[in-house]
Amino acid sequence: MSDDKQPRVDTVRLQNLSRAFISSAGFFAAIDLELFTAISEGDNTVSQFASRANISEVNADRLMTICASSGLIHWHEDHFGNAPDVQRFLVKGDKSYAAAWLTFTRPAWENWGKLTEKLKNTEPPTVIGSYETMTVEYARRYHEATASVGFGSGRRFVRQVDLSSRNKIMDLGGGSGAYSIVAAQAHPNLSAVVFDLPPVVEVTKDFITSNGVEDRVSTQAGDFTKDPFPQNCDVAIMASNLPQYNREIITDVVKKTFDVLLPGGEMHLIGEMLDDDRTGPLDAAIWGLYEVMSNSTGVTHSRSDCVSYFEQAGFVDVNVHDFIPGILVRVTGLKPQ
Numbered sequence: 458m459s460d461d462k463q464p465r466v467d468t469v470r471l472q473n474l475s476r477a478f479i480s481s482a483g484f485f486a487a488i489d490l491e492l493f494t495a496i497s498e499g500d501n502t503v504s505q506f507a508s509r510a511n512i513s514e515v516n517a518d519r520l521m522t523i524c525a526s527s528g529l530i531h532w533h534e535d536h537f538g539n540a541p542d543v544q545r546f547l548v549k550g551d552k553s554y555a556a557a558w559l560t561f562t563r564p565a566w567e568n569w570g571k572l573t574e575k576l577k578n579t580e581p582p583t584v585i586g587s588y589e590t591m592t593v594e595y596a597r598r599y600h601e602a603t604a605s606v607g608f609g610s611g612r613r614f615v616r617q618v619d620l621s622s623r624n625k626i627m628d629l630g631g632g633s634g635a636y637s638i639v640a641a642q643a644h645p646n647l648s649a650v651v652f653d654l655p656p657v658v659e660v661t662k663d664f665i666t667s668n669g670v671e672d673r674v675s676t677q678a679g680d681f682t683k684d685p686f687p688q689n690c691d692v693a694i695m696a697s698n699l700p701q702y703n704r705e706i707i708t709d710v711v712k713k714t715f716d717v718l719l720p721g722g723e724m725h726l727i728g729e730m731l732d733d734d735r736t737g738p739l740d741a742a743i744w745g746l747y748e749v750m751s752n753s754t755g756v757t758h759s760r761s762d763c764v765s766y767f768e769q770a771g772f773v774d775v776n777v778h779d780f781i782p783g784i785l786v787r788v789t790g791l792k793p794q
């Protein structure tokens with residue numbers, strides 16, 4: 458290609474990236490000020506939103522402009538409308554309202570300004586990272602946030618995986634118990650044990666009771682890196698804690714799961730996994746980097762890393778499925794009869 462045919466290189470992408478945190482700030486402020494709820498309820502012009510949110514018109518215009526530039530809202534002739542994902546997940550009062558999860562990482566905001574120093578930290582990492590200081594109060598806030606997306610993931614899991622001939626699930630790091638609760642509601646003969654850290658299972662119990670499945674979903678307190686697992690299970694699920702641990706720990710957890718599962722049982726590891734060329738998706742890389750904040754051993758695992766953990770453990774029919782494209786991948790395997 459001659460020089461004049463080379464794509465022109467400019468700073469646009471780099472400039473946008475250098476200020477991406479300002480777009481995040483605009484997104485959080487729009488959630489705080491309930492912009493998307495206002496638009497959904499018909500307060501969908503700058504002046505209507507300004508008066509509803511009790512801010513000046515110029516600031517309302519600034520906020521709506523950044524939201525429109527981020528594709529969160531769209532201008533239709535004489536008013537704004539929400540983008541479809543915003544309408545579904547960010548209208549307050551709706552069952553699918555997910556602001557708790559979408560603002561979950563916001564308190565870490567100030568620490569991200571210190572990332573360079575944190576990357577230079579030479580102290581030895583801790584095994585369970587930020588969970589070392591987990592309290593029941595923190596677990597409650599944490600799982601109000603995870604539940605706002607976790608029950609949707611649980612429903613997707615139950616649609617994708619045929620559990621009709623299964624008897625008992627162990628849900629490792631099950632948190633709110635979303636997957637187990639939804640599975641038990643879908644299959645009246647299925648029971649489940651949600652295994653999680655002691656402060657977390659106190660919160661899990663409340664989710665189980667409020668969803669009316671306490672006759673079949675129970676809890677077991679423990680740390681899956683060192684404590685014994687539930688017995689007599691023919692399904693194991695481990696969802697959304699993969700990048701919090703290094704390869705050795707995940708290898709051990711998958712092997713321990715294989716050893717305790719009943720013959721013919723199945724395991725599903727659902728997590729933020731990198732593509733095998735390790736260049737994305739971005740969300741998997743973000744959660745790997747997130748572990749710098751708690752100085753844990755955690756790393757981002759690729760799809761093929763996870764397949765190898767399953768195969769080393771002895772699982773057969775190991776398969777990889779896109780679960781929530783761009784966010785979660787599901788690796789499955791069977792324990793031979």
Ligand SMILES: C[S@@+](CC[C@H](N)C(=O)[O-])C[C@H]1O[C@@H](n2cnc3c(N)ncnc32)[C@H](O)[C@@H]1O
Binds near residue numbers: 604608634682
């Ligand atoms: C992001 S939440 C996911 C919860 C649930 N699986 C879901 O997808 O909705 C991660 C969960 O893993 C649990 N967890 C992480 N490390 C653990 C460990 N070593 N032992 C037991 N549970 C652990 C956390 O306490 C937390 O409840």
